[in-house]
Amino acid sequence: DQQVKQNSPSLSVQEGRISILNCDYTNSMFDYFLWYKKYPAEGPTFLISISSIKDKNEDGRFTVFLNKSAKHLSLHIVPSQPGDSAVYFCAASDGNKLVFGAGTILRVKS
Amino acid sequence: KAGVTQTPRYLIKTRGQQVTLSCSPISGHRSVSWYQQTPGQGLQFLFEYFSETQRNKGNFPGRFSGRQFSNSRSEMNVSTLELGDSALYLCASRQTGGNTEAFFGQGTRLTVV
Numbered sequence: 001d002q003q004v005k006q007n008s009p010s011l012s013v014q015e016g017r018i019s020i021l022n023c024d025y026t027n028s029m030f031d032y033f034l035w036y037k038k039y040p041a042e043g044p045t046f047l048i049s050i051s052s053i054k055d056k057n058e059d060g061r062f063t064v065f066l067n068k069s070a071k072h073l074s075l076h077i078v079p080s081q082p083g084d085s086a087v088y089f090c091a092a093s094d095g096n097k098l099v100f101g102a103g104t105i106l107r108v109k110s
Numbered sequence: 111k112a113g114v115t116q117t118p119r120y121l122i123k124t125r126g127q128q129v130t131l132s133c134s135p136i137s138g139h140r141s142v143s144w145y146q147q148t149p150g151q152g153l154q155f156l157f158e159y160f161s162e163t164q165r166n167k168g169n170f171p172g173r174f175s176g177r178q179f180s181n182s183r184s185e186m187n188v189s190t191l192e193l194g195d196s197a198l199y200l201c202a203s204r205q206t207g208g209n210t211e212a213f214f215g216q217g218t219r220l221t222v223v
Binding site for chain 2: 006022031032034036041042044045046049051089091093095096097098099100101102103
């Protein structure tokens with residue numbers, strides 16, 4: 001039972017353009033959402049989070065959007081840089097357990 | 111402040127053996143969670159410990175177990191290893207168990223041959 005789904009296994013974007021990574025969830029008890037970035041042979045690093053009382057949160061080039069009615073969140077990276085190439089995981093919390101999606105591989109081409 | 115430390119980084123074991131992995135969380139963090147990462151499967155939740163008590167458990171067989179000590183350090187044990195247990199095992203610490211970000215260690219790469 002996948003409660004957090006990232007339906008795109010991979011995404012390829014040109015340097016300087018926008019990268020949009022999507023995530024869907026099924027559990028309505030989730031009220032806190034996070035994005036992590038992971039390079040090979042390293043642990044995931046925290047990028048940005050959003051509480052369910054908000055619909056948008058920005059941090060530099062990274063913006064997370066939350067659509068609660070659709071149970072959907074997205075991560076926008078603008079402008080995309082080659083160093084952004086990594087696996088991106090979305091995660092959701094119900095105040096207790098933290099559940100991760102399967103990840104999306106982002107490749108930014110220069 | 112030191113980050114999350116996992117030891118060892120790499121491990122090769124034979125089928126049927128058992129293994130113990132260690133995780134030292136960030137100082138002051140009381141919640142430690144363990145995840146298994148295999149190609150295409152994302153981060154599969156194993157269990158979470160908070161103040162020495164297992165608070166949550168994922169859908170893994172009983173061969174996977176863990177514990178947490180009074181200093182919040184945690185160990186994970188896998189008995190009767192199978193080839194399918196080969197994976198990257200990640201430990202994450204959080205200050206509390208609520209809606210806070212988790213900080214990950216670099217992981218232990220376990221290979222079962």
